[in-house]
Amino acid sequence: MLAKKALLTFGTKGSSLIFGFAVTFFVARSLGPERYGIMGFALAFTGFFTALGELGFASAHLKRISENKNIGRCIGTFFSIRGILIALLLTVSLLVIYFIKKFGNGFETKTHEIVIYIFLASLVFKNIVTTITLTFDGKLETAKSQLVEFVMMFTNAVLSIFIAIIMPSIILLAGAILVSAVVALTVALYLFRGYPVERPTSDSVKSYVSFAAPLAAVAVIRPFYYYLDTLLIQAFNSSKDVGYYYGAQKLPNFILLISDAVLTILLAAVSQFYTKGDMGAMRELCKKAERYLSLIVSPLVMFLIVFAKPVIEILLGSQYLSSVPIMRFLLLQALFLTIGRPASVLIVGIGRNKLYALEAILEFPLMIIFYFILIPKSLFGVKMFGYGTQGAALTLMLMSFIGFTASKIIAFKLAGVKLNKRIFFHSLVALLSCAGVSAAANVLSFNSLMFLPLFFVITCVIYFGALWFTRQINISDIDFFNRMCNVKDMKNYVKAELKMRGTN
Structure with a gap:
């Protein structure tokens, strides 16, 4: 069953690959390297704040859910913590933007700033989406989390390609990412129906904090791995x-x-x-x-x-x-x-x-x-x-x-x-x-x-x-992939999982 879950995720990532190729093909050509670079910079700038929305608690939630703890209590605890973290992310990022404009040299162009605001809004919605999909992943309900991801990718691809062909605009392309995140949230909320949500206790919060605390340092460092290179290239x-x-x-x-x-x-x-x-x-x-x-x-x-x-x-x-x-x-x-x-x-x-x-x-x-x-x-x-x-x-x-x-x-x-x-x-x-x-x-x-x-x-x-x-x-590897790729079994698995509702 783990193999089928992995294959389903591979399928979603494969779709992401195809959609990504299509979007890159049209967007990169329509914008050119310089304007395309503005999108890259804005993505890197907002990406620096992703750590504040995570701080190791995503791994903590996966760990606690997979241990078959009280599901409702785990969900309530994680949702409460994530709400605080998202508020922190938004507050800190807006303060940084304010100080850059007030005491620094500001952004290179007004377009840079507008795209950053749009990406920041997208980041907030994506954090809310992953708050739900991480629960699916922790329960190994892969079909649900992958459906949400697929919807977000497909929506973004359709909108981005349309904009790149009809009216290539950096701001509109950034808006396509925001709209896709909102659509994905709608789907995630629909699939989340029936899951129990209980009030967190001091013990449940301590359990999450104790696991997440050491990983918080990794979460803070991770944006430097992903985005510092882009910011330094822009600077130098x-x-x-x-x-x-x-x-x-x-x-x-x-x-x-x-x-x-x-x-x-x-x-x-x-x-x-x-x-x-x-x-x-x-x-x-x-x-x-x-x-x-x-x-x-x-x-x-x-x-x-x-x-x-x-x-x-x-x-x-x-x-x-x-x-x-x-x-x-x-x-x-x-x-x-x-x-x-x-x-x-x-x-x-x-x-x-x-x-x-x-x-x-x-x-x-x-x-x-x-x-x-x-x-x-x-x-x-x-x-x-x-x-x-x-x-x-x-x-x-x-x-x-x-x-x-x-x-x-x-x-x-x-x-x-x-x-x-x-x-x-x-x-x-x-x-x-x-x-x-x-x-x-x-x-x-x-x-x-x-x-x-x-x-x-x-x-x-x-x-x-x-x-x-x-x-x-050898032949056992071929058998493994044949079993994993059985279309009928995969169809039955996806249908059964999408009908499931969260339980304690």
């Missing part, structure tokens, strides 16, 4: 460079959605196994998650690295070719983050969140040092490397590798989960397969962009064929 370079960087982030971010597909499911499952004392099942689950993520992601990452130039031309247009080297670094970052996430989830799932937080805190100053050495040309009169956008991407790649290594070591020390050396073999085979297809295409002069989908299919055939020949995959 220009909106046009932000546009190149924002465009380069699209495909790597879509790949990270694949690991997101199993993240919440895996955390809930690991927590359940740990609560039952079944360490063997917990270890096996994490090993399988890591292996299958590597099998799926490796050929995709390597193909995009080898064929980065034509992919950028198709997705963003020739005006974004400066995004090519940036995207290659970010793709490697996505690979390390994806295959390292099962280990990170295990650390949190067994309640060692303080250790997980310590890892993030220790890595944070190193990331800041890399940023200020690699991005600016000079700092306080001292000459730096001045790699700009590529320096930011290189920093993220290095930090993801360091984080992957640290998480694997901690997971081994805590639960005996060894490093699966096969994942490196997967990447090597994928790279060689892509390189071979690229070389053959050059020799045969098949350089047209229309051949790119065919090249990917051939690459996958060579990749999986080589893994079969070297016995890295």
Whole structure:
């Protein structure tokens, strides 16, 4: 059943990939790098405040719900805490904007400011949506949470493409994101009917706070990982460079959605196994998650690295070719983050969140040092490397590798989960397969962009064929995917879950 839940989430993320491609294709071309960069900057600016709406309580809610605690009490506690956090997010962000305008240089243009306000409103609605969907995820009711996400993505895609074609406007495109969040909230509230909500007690609040407190530091640091690079590029370079960087982030971010597909499911499952004392099942689950993520992601990452130039031309247009080297670094970052996430989830799932937080805190100053050495040309009169956008991407790649290594070591020390050396073999085979297809295409002069989908299919055939020949995959893997992809079973599962109502 966990496999079907994961597949359903993969399906939603796959839809997100398709919608995202379509939106990026039309929006990036209609706006151009400079105006596209304004959207990227506004997203990064508001993204810095996301931590205030979370502060580790999302993981706490998933943990407590998955432990089969009093569901109504858990929901009431989380909703109360989240309401306070959303109010805090809104208050702090508006104060920061006020001080920037009052005592700083303000924003580069009025458009920057308007888009920031719209994104801030979207952020509030999205926080309310996730307050509900996290309850679905904690109860492993994946169909409900994925339906909400699908509705939000579909609404945004339709509105954004329409605006990009008919009347390309940054403000209207930002408004499309806001409208999609409101529509998603409506669907989430409908699916939430029948769930019990009880008044929180001091004990329930303490339970959430005790789990979330160590993770709060990680939540505060996380926006720096996601958004500081964009803000520094805006500070040391220009909106046009932000546009190149924002465009380069699209495909790597879509790949990270694949690991997101199993993240919440895996955390809930690991927590359940740990609560039952079944360490063997917990270890096996994490090993399988890591292996299958590597099998799926490796050929995709390597193909995009080898064929980065034509992919950028198709997705963003020739005006974004400066995004090519940036995207290659970010793709490697996505690979390390994806295959390292099962280990990170295990650390949190067994309640060692303080250790997980310590890892993030220790890595944070190193990331800041890399940023200020690699991005600016000079700092306080001292000459730096001045790699700009590529320096930011290189920093993220290095930090993801360091984080992957640290998480694997901690997971081994805590639960005996060894490093699966096969994942490196997967990447090597994928790279060689892509390189071979690229070389053959050059020799045969098949350089047209229309051949790119065919090249990917051939690459996958060579990749999986080589893994079969070297016995890295076998008939049991094929059976696993066949069972997971059974359409009839999936249809019955989704129908049954959507009919369910929350119970104690």
